[in-house]
Amino acid sequence: MYLRNEHELGIGGGAVALGRDSSLATGSFRAVDRAGVLRRHLDRLSDLDLIVDLGARIGSREWLRGLVTFGLLCASAIALAPGFEPFAVPAEAPLREAQWQEARAQAISPLAYGADSGRRMASTAIVERLADTPERPSxxxxxxxxxxxxxxxxxxxxxxxxxxxxxxxxxxxxxxxxxxxxxxxxxxxxxxxxxxxxxxxxxxxxxxxxxxxxxxxxxxxxxxxxxxxxxIAVDNTPLRIQGRVGSSLFQSARNAGAPAGAVEAYLRALGQRMSVRRDVKSGDRFDIIVEQRRAATGEVEIGQLLFAGLDQGSRKTRLLKWTSGGRDQWFEASGVGETRGLMRVPVVGRLTSSFGMRRHPLLGYSRFHKGQDYGAPTGAPIVAATDGVVAFAGWHGGHGNFVKLTHAGGLATAYGHMSRIAARAGQRVSAGQVIGYVGSTGLSTGPHLHYEVYKNGVAINPGTIKFTTAAQLAGAELRKFRATLARLMGVRVGAGAAVQSAEAKDAKPEKKG
The missing domain is CATH 3.10.450.350 (Nuclear Transport Factor 2; Chain: A,)
Known part of the structure; x- marks a missing residue:
């Protein structure tokens, strides 16, 4: 029978056993009593909270015990912390030059740079020397x-x-x-x-x-x-660019996708019929057709200018490049062009001063005027009156920037007050080739061209010289001319993938999705 006491469950009838052997019973009870005391101490230690919140119950026994514990832990950490004094280690002897070079030869950088040290890594037993370097088959x-x-x-x-x-x-x-x-x-x-x-x-x-x-x-x-x-298959469809003139005809045509060389040729062609700077206005429409070759492989080759058109409302200019008499000329749509005469007018402008005596506008007295003056805007192209050789190109006193050409038959022409010279001494030029641009250099009151003609070294009146005369195509040649013009006019804008049309103010290409 089991009985409960304050220590543990016991066995009923223990008193009888005690009576039989009292010393054994006493030792057993003492052992049980020590075990119970030890267990109670362990239970108290388990209830002891070593981690105390120092922010709560300040001043209590638990708080003081936590503070002491915290202090002991900090002191232990400081006492057991390692020192920061450096260890004394004996330095190795520096490498000698030969050793350094040998070590460098086996480093990564020299190998990556192509063994710039000139040394090779030593071979081992697994390395087999080749008798010959193998070649690639191709x-x-x-x-x-x-x-x-x-x-x-x-x-x-x-x-x-x-x-x-x-x-x-x-x-x-x-x-x-x-x-x-x-x-x-x-x-x-x-x-x-x-x-x-x-x-x-x-x-x-x-x-x-x-x-x-x-x-x-x-x-x-x-x-x-x-x-x-x-x-290689090639498509010879011409390239046609149309657009509206903005602030600059040249820039508008370039923005529309026209090549720079074609635009320059276009301006020269128009310059034979009008003053591009003065007569072309914002809002006019330009029409440019150039040769184009498109290969099946995707390459594009741009050729020379074929057609130059300008629509100014009531005034329409259409010029087609045509070969007549073995010479390329620009003909209007009606078949009227220019044939080569003795000389041609060197600039598009108005006659402002003739050959002979006059009162000099700057010097204030009368003296002989050896040429003619043509008023034109600054930058207008000046062309050679006929074929010749540049005898002088540079600064010439009151004439400013000056060019003199010599021609056959003892003739010579001179061009003064240029803003810029486009020819050099010794150069051979042809009629209509640009040799400079209108300016106001030297003794000049404004932009104009001073033009002189000499016969055997003596100045003569340029007005007595037979200038270029107009020519008219006729017969079969005129029919062929008109057929070619009609064919070009049938080229649609956008023929060929590279063509662009510009309708914006400054003729910038429109992009459509």
Whole structure:
């Protein structure tokens, strides 16, 4: 039977056992009593809270005990903290120069730079020396034909033997003249395997663009070289650009996508009929047609100006470039153009002063005026009156920027007060070629051209010279001219993917999604 006491469950009848052996019973009770006391102390320690919130119950026994614990922990951490004094370590002896170079040869940087140290890493037992360096079976090379370079020389410079280079050049010359191949042409070469290192690699294949509409391939078939022609389809539809003039005709045409060279030719063509600076206004519409070649491979080649048009409302200018009498001229839509006479008027402007005596506007007294003055805006182009050679180009006292041309038959012409000279001494110029631009340099009251004509060194009246006369196409030539003009007028704006039309104020291309 079990009985409960204050320590643990006991066994009923214990008193009887005690009576039999009292010393054994007493020892058992003492052991049970010590165990119970120990357990009670452990229970109290388990109830002891060592982590005390020092912000609560300030001043209580628990708070004081936590403060003491905190202090002891901090003191222990400070006492056990390591020192910061450096350890004394003996320094190694510096490397000698030979040792440094040997170590550097095995570093990463010299190996990455191509072993610039000149040393190699020592071989080990697993390294096997090659008897010979193996060669690649073929090599692909890209070459470029330079200005003034020879075709065969380019091949030789890129590893082709002289005999095979000459053979390839001979094959290519049968399809296109070697001198017609443009500088900058890229060539793709494939060099094959050679029998020995002392020989040049054989030419297995050569491919390049010989002309805009032709590619050539030289390839080895059955041990011999043969030429393969690869024609390239080309669309010759002209490029037409239309737009509205903004603040500048040149800038408006450029913004519409017209090439700079075509715009310059367009302005020169209009300059024969009007003063571009004075007569062309904002809001006028320009029409430019130039030659264009589009290859099937995507390349575009722009040629010369074919048509120059300007719509000014009631006044419409249409000029077509036409070859008549072996000379290119600009003809109006009616077939009226210009034929070459003795001389032509050097600038588009108005006559402001004639040949002879006059009162000088700046010097204030009368003296002989050896030429004619043409009033024109600054920057208007000045052209050569006829074919000749530039005898002088530079500053000439009161004439300012001055150009003098000599012509056949003892004639000479002079052009003064230019804002800028566009010719150089010794240059040969043709009639209508721009030699300068109107200005007001030297003794001048405003922008104009002073024009003189000399016969055997004596100034003569330019008004007595027969100037350019108008020409009229007729008959079959006129019909052909009109048919060509109608064909060009049928070219739609946007013919060819590169054409753009400008309708904005400054003729900036519209982008449509």
């Amino acid at each position: 090599i692909d090379v890209n070459a470029t034909l330079g200005r003034g370079d020879g075709f065969a020389r380019v091949l030789e410079r890129n590893g082709v033997g002289a005999k095979q280079a000459a053979e390839a050049a001979s094959l290519v010359s049968g399809a296109v003249g070697l001198g017609e191949i443009k500088s900058g042409t890229r060539m793709n070469l494939t060099l094959g395997r050679r029998a020995s290192r002392s020989e040049s690699r054989p030419l297995d294949r050569l491919a390049f663009r010989a002309k805009f509409d032709l590619s050539l391939v030289v390839e080895r078939v059955g041990g011999a070289l043969r030429l393969v022609r690869i024609p």
